[in-house]
Amino acid sequence: MKTLFLICLLTLAYLSSIAQAETPVDQWKGKTILLIGAHPDDDSYSQGTLAMLQDHGNEVFIAILTSGNVGTQDPALSMTDLANIRLQEELGALEEIGIPADHYINLGYDDGMLEYENKKEVVAKLVRLIRKIRPDVLFAFDPGKGEQRWHKADHRAASYLAADAARAAMWPLLFQGQVTVEGLKAHTIPEYILYDSAEEDKNTWVDISAYKDMKIKAMARYVSQWSSGWYKYTGPELSEEEQQKVIERVSKRIKYVDGKAVEGFRYYKGLPDNIGR
Numbered sequence: 001m002k003t004l005f006l007i008c009l010l011t012l013a014y015l016s017s018i019a020q021a022e023t024p025v026d027q028w029k030g031k032t033i034l035l036i037g038a039h040p041d042d043d044s045y046s047q048g049t050l051a052m053l054q055d056h057g058n059e060v061f062i063a064i065l066t067s068g069n070v071g072t073q074d075p076a077l078s079m080t081d082l083a084n085i086r087l088q089e090e091l092g093a094l095e096e097i098g099i100p101a102d103h104y105i106n107l108g109y110d111d112g113m114l115e116y117e118n119k120k121e122v123v124a125k126l127v128r129l130i131r132k133i134r135p136d137v138l139f140a141f142d143p144g145k146g147e148q149r150w151h152k153a154d155h156r157a158a159s160y161l162a163a164d165a166a167r168a169a170m171w172p173l174l175f176q177g178q179v180t181v182e183g184l185k186a187h188t189i190p191e192y193i194l195y196d197s198a199e200e201d202k203n204t205w206v207d208i209s210a211y212k213d214m215k216i217k218a219m220a221r222y223v224s225q226w227s228s229g230w231y232k233y234t235g236p237e238l239s240e241e242e243q244q245k246v247i248e249r250v251s252k253r254i255k256y257v258d259g260k261a262v263e264g265f266r267y268y269k270g271l272p273d274n275i276g277r
């Protein structure tokens with residue numbers, strides 16, 4: 001009896017693992033997508049997929065937690081300078097992949113400090129956003145195995161904060177004022193595309209061949225991050241030679257499987273309670 005139970009359990013686990021892997025992202029239409037990231041370039045993990053989703057008639061929103069205001073080695077830049085530069089770079093990158101500027105939300109936290117912010121406040125803001133946008137799919141840093149080791153602090157924090165917010169958004173008695181005073185409704189996000197996953201956890205590979213050039217152009221807009229501007233910012237315009245170098249550098253970030261440009265993710269469908277499994 002015990003053996004039979006075990007066999008049933010293993011069969012169920014096997015079937016559910018298959019179901020998790022079969023995700024026709026390229027056939028998605030009419031979905032509302034929300035991406036939560038830590039820095040104003042974290043969407044570059046999935047910009048090929050986002051360009052495709054936008055092109056296929058889905059509505060894509062990008063919410064970034066920090067302004068990216070410390071990501072430089074140029075001593076001449078202030079935090080305010082860099083926040084402004086990175087806002088413009090992000091809007092430029094989103095333009096390259098067809099996402100309108102009014103679909104970009106930046107919560108303005110300090111870069112590098114996300115982990116030390118008031119978690120309840122950050123989650124409340126994300127929950128409000130989820131309840132307003134009511135996404136069908138959440139793109140977020142994978143709060144799974146990859147984030148258990150030490151990891152860049154803001155990415156680690158963003159992975160947990162996004163999952164915590166997805167979970168809280170479905171309970172009307174959590175952050176109840178948003179429901180009773182602001183008139184928002186609780187919302188359960190049914191599907192998740194988790195990026196920057198541990199390689200062995202990836203179960204979905206999206207062919208981005210048709211959107212590869214858009215992704216490269218988008219990534220090349222992060223002049224303060226990918227050009228010599230990292231040490232001495234002279235952008236946003238670059239010399240022809242420097243521009244070419246940036247294109248070459250970001251092109252190397254494109255991953256290929258069987259000769260096709262791809263982006264790999266851990267796809268999860270179900271209640272947010274089990275996102276981390």
Ligand SMILES: [Zn+2]
Pocket residue numbers: 038039041042155
């Ligand atoms: Zn980042």
